[in-house]
Amino acid sequence: MMRPSKLRPRDTLRVAGTGLKARPLRAVLSALGIAIGIAAMVAVVGISASSRAEIDQQLRALGTNLLTVEAGESLRGEPARLPEDSVDMVARIGPVTAVSAIGAVDDAFVYRNDRIDEFVTNGIVTMAARPDLLRTVGGEVAYGRWLDDALAAYLTVVLGATTAERLGISPTDGSVAVWLGEQWFTVVGILDPAPLAPELDAAALVGWPIAEELLGYDGTPTRLYERSPEAQVEDVRSVLAATVNPENLEEITVSRPSDALAAQAATDETLTTLLLALGGVALLVGGIGVANTMVIAVLERRSEIGLRRALGATRAHVRIQFLGESVLLAGLGGIGGAVLGGMVTAVFGASRDWPFALPLWVLAGAAAATILVGAIAGAYPAARAARMSPTSALATV
Amino acid sequence: MSRDTDTGASEAATNGEDAVAELTGVVRTYPGHPPVRALRAVDLRIERGELVGIVGPSGSGKSTLLNIMGTLDRADAGTVRIDGHDVSTLTDRQLSALRAHRIGFVFQQFFLAPGVSALDNVADGLLYTGLPLAERRRRARQTLERVGLADRMHHRPNELSIGQGQRVAVARALVGRPAILLADEPTGALDSENGAAVLDLLDELHASGTTIAVITHDHVIASRLPRQVRILDGQVDADEGAGG
Numbered sequence: 001m002m003r004p005s006k007l008r009p010r011d012t013l014r015v016a017g018t019g020l021k022a023r024p025l026r027a028v029l030s031a032l033g034i035a036i037g038i039a040a041m042v043a044v045v046g047i048s049a050s051s052r053a054e055i056d057q058q059l060r061a062l063g064t065n066l067l068t069v070e071a072g073e074s075l076r077g078e079p080a081r082l083p084e085d086s087v088d089m090v091a092r093i094g095p096v097t098a099v100s101a102i103g104a105v106d107d108a109f110v111y112r113n114d115r116i117d118e119f120v121t122n123g124i125v126t127m128a129a130r131p132d133l134l135r136t137v138g139g140e141v142a143y144g145r146w147l148d149d150a151l152a153a154y155l156t157v158v159l160g161a162t163t164a165e166r167l168g169i170s171p172t173d174g175s176v177a178v179w180l181g182e183q184w185f186t187v188v189g190i191l192d193p194a195p196l197a198p199e200l201d202a203a204a205l206v207g208w209p210i211a212e213e214l215l216g217y218d219g220t221p222t223r224l225y226e227r228s229p230e231a232q233v234e235d236v237r238s239v240l241a242a243t244v245n246p247e248n249l250e251e252i253t254v255s256r257p258s259d260a261l262a263a264q265a266a267t268d269e270t271l272t273t274l275l276l277a278l279g280g281v282a283l284l285v286g287g288i289g290v291a292n293t294m295v296i297a298v299l300e301r302r303s304e305i306g307l308r309r310a311l312g313a314t315r316a317h318v319r320i321q322f323l324g325e326s327v328l329l330a331g332l333g334g335i336g337g338a339v340l341g342g343m344v345t346a347v348f349g350a351s352r353d354w355p356f357a358l359p360l361w362v363l364a365g366a367a368a369a370t371i372l373v374g375a376i377a378g379a380y381p382a383a384r385a386a387r388m389s390p391t392s393a394l395a396t397v
Numbered sequence: 398m399s400r401d402t403d404t405g406a407s408e409a410a411t412n413g414e415d416a417v418a419e420l421t422g423v424v425r426t427y428p429g430h431p432p433v434r435a436l437r438a439v440d441l442r443i444e445r446g447e448l449v450g451i452v453g454p455s456g457s458g459k460s461t462l463l464n465i466m467g468t469l470d471r472a473d474a475g476t477v478r479i480d481g482h483d484v485s486t487l488t489d490r491q492l493s494a495l496r497a498h499r500i501g502f503v504f505q506q507f508f509l510a511p512g513v514s515a516l517d518n519v520a521d522g523l524l525y526t527g528l529p530l531a532e533r534r535r536r537a538r539q540t541l542e543r544v545g546l547a548d549r550m551h552h553r554p555n556e557l558s559i560g561q562g563q564r565v566a567v568a569r570a571l572v573g574r575p576a577i578l579l580a581d582e583p584t585g586a587l588d589s590e591n592g593a594a595v596l597d598l599l600d601e602l603h604a605s606g607t608t609i610a611v612i613t614h615d616h617v618i619a620s621r622l623p624r625q626v627r628i629l630d631g632q633v634d635a636d637e638g639a640g641g
Contacts, residue, residue, distance in 0.1 A: 002491060002498065003494060003498060003527075005497040008527055011530070303506070304508070306469075309493070310496060310500075310504075311521065313524075316490075390464075391464050391469050394504070
C-alpha cells in the first residue's frame with residue numbers, strides 16, 4: 001500500500017559513522033583494546049611465519065640432502081668408532097656426490113693459554129677434520145681460512161663459532177694461539193654457526209695428519225657426512241649403515257640434520273598457539289570495551305534515536321545503525337591492530353635478519369575476527385536502541 | 398493506494414475524505430499507580446490545508462495528542478486516521494513509512510545534528526525515504542530557500558542563531574512535503590521576536606497549502622491561529638474557528 005521506509009546501503013554506512021565522527025577520541029580509545037588484541041595475534045603469527053621462512057630459506061641454501069652417519073655405543077656399552085676406511089666405502093656408493101668425516105680426539109683439550117686450570121675445558125671438543133668437511137656440510141668461514149691440505153699437517157686450528165666465543169677469541173684479535181693438547185696451535189680461522197652440523201660449533205678442528213702425529217689420534221672417524229642427489233637420499237640411507245659397518249649394524253645411527261631443523265620449527269608452534277590464545281583474550285577484553293562504549297552511546301543518544309524514528313526510521317534501521325557503528329568501531333581497531341602487528345613483525349624480523357612473512361590468511365582472519373567481535377559487542381546495545389519507544393526516546397531531554 | 402502525490406489531495410479524494418487527521422473517541426492511559434488518563438475520548442478532525450493551534454496547560458494531554466497524531470504512540474481505544482490510513486491496522490514498519498513520507502515533526506528542542514551543515518540536517522528529513530543523497534540535497538536546498546535560509550546552507554547549528562536553528566528544523570519537517578506538519582511548542586525555546594518570525598513562517602506555509610498543527614501552552618500564540626482547539630484534562634474543551 002505505502003512506500004516503505006528505506007535506508008540506502010551507502011546511507012546506512014554514513015549513519016553508522018556519525019557517532020564515531022561526533023566523538024573521535026572515545027572511538028579511538030575504545031578501538032584501542034581491539035587493536036592491541038589483533039596486533040598481538042598478527043605479530044605472533046607473523047613472527048612465527050617469518051621464523052619458519054628463515055628456516056626454509058636456510059634449508060634451501062644448505063640443502064636437505066645431507067645425511068650423517070654416527071657410531072653409537074656398542075652392545076657392550078663402549079663408545080663405538082667407525083672403521084678407518086668407512087669414508088672410502090661410502091664414497092663408492094653410486095649416487096654419493098660428497099663425503100667427509102670428523103673424528104673426536106680424546107684427551108686433547110683446548111685452553112686459551114697454558115696457565116688455565118686443566119679441568120676448565122668449557123665443553124670444547126677437539127676434532128680431526130678432513131679438508132672437504134666444510135664444503136660437505138655447507139659451512140662458512142666467518143674469519144680467516146679453512147684447514148686445507150697444506151695447513152692440515154701443521155699446528156693450526158679452526159674454531160667453531162661457540163668455541164671462539166667461549167675462549168674469548170674474536171676476529172679482531174689478530175694472530176692468536178691456543179693451548180691444545182699440551183701444544184700451541186695457531187688459530188687460522190673461525191667458522192659461522194653450522195645449522196646442519198651443530199656439533200662443529202663447539203669444536204676445535206685440527207688437521208687429520210697432525211692429530212695422528214701429535215695428539216695420539218687413531219684415525220677412526222666418529223661421524224661421516226654424506227651428500228647425494230635429493231631423489232636418491234632415501235636409497236642411500238637404506239644402504240649406508242650396512243656399507244659403513246656390515247658387522248655391527250646396531251651401532252650405526254644414520255640421521256638427516258635438515259629434519260631436525262624442520263622439527264625445531266614445528267615445536268615452536270606450541271608456544272605460538274599459547275601466545276595466540278593470549279591475543280584472543282586481549283581481543284575479548286577489547287570487545288567488552290566496545291560493547292560498553294555502545295551501551296553508553298545508546299543511552300546518550302536517546303533523543304537522536306527518537307528523532308530518527310520520527311523521521312521514519314524503522315526499528316531495523318535503528319538496529320543496523322548501532323550494529324554498524326559497533327562493527328566500524330571494532331573494524332577501526334582491527335585495521336590499526338593489523339598495521340601495528342605487521343610493523344612489529346617487520347621490526348622483529350629485521351632485527352634478526354629474517355625475511356618478512358605475513359600470510360594473507362592472518363589478515364583475512366583478523367578482519368573476520370573484528371567483524372565478529374563488533375557484531376557480538378553491538379548486538380545487545382543495538383537491540384536496546386531498536387526496542388526504545390519513540391515517545392520515551394524523545395521525552396528524555 | 399498512494400500514488401506519490403505531492404499534497405496528498407488526490408489520495409484523499411480517492412478515499413472520499415478531506416481530513417488529514419481524524420481522531421474519534423481516542424483514549425490513552427499510561428499505566429501506573431494510579432494510571433494517568435492522558436486522553437479521554439478525544440474527537441478531533443483536521444482538514445487538509447488547515448492551520449490549527451492545539452492549546453492547553455501542561456499536563457492537559459496535548460503532547461500525548463501530538464504523539465498519537467504523529468503515530469509515535471498508539472491510542473488505547475478509539476480510531477486514529479492519518480492521511481486516510483487507520484493507524485491501528487498498521488504495523489510498526491508501516492507507521493515508520495507513514496512518518497517518513499506523510500508526517501513532518503518540529504520539536505521544541507530542534508534536535509539538529511551538531512557538526513552537520515544546515516543543508517545536510519534538512520536533507521536528513523528525507524533520509525528514510527530512500528532518495529539518493531544528491532536528490533535529498535537538491536530538495537533540502539529548495540526548502541531552505543523557502544524558509545529564507547538560502548545564505549546559511551553550509552552553516553552548522555552552532556553557527557546559526559536560535560531562530561535560524563528553528564527554521565532549519567521547520568525546513569527538515571517540510572522537505573518531504575508531508576500531509577501534515579506537527580509542531581510541538583515551536584516557539585518555546587525562542588524569544589518573542591524569533592517566535593513571531595517562526596509563526597510568520599508557519600502562516601506563509603499555511604497560505605501555500607501546508608496542513609499544520611501547532612501544539613502550544615501559550616494562548617497569545619494560539620490566538621493568532623485561524624483555529625484553536627483547547628485541551629483540558631485529556632478532553633477537547635473548546636474548538637474555536639473550526640471550518641473557518
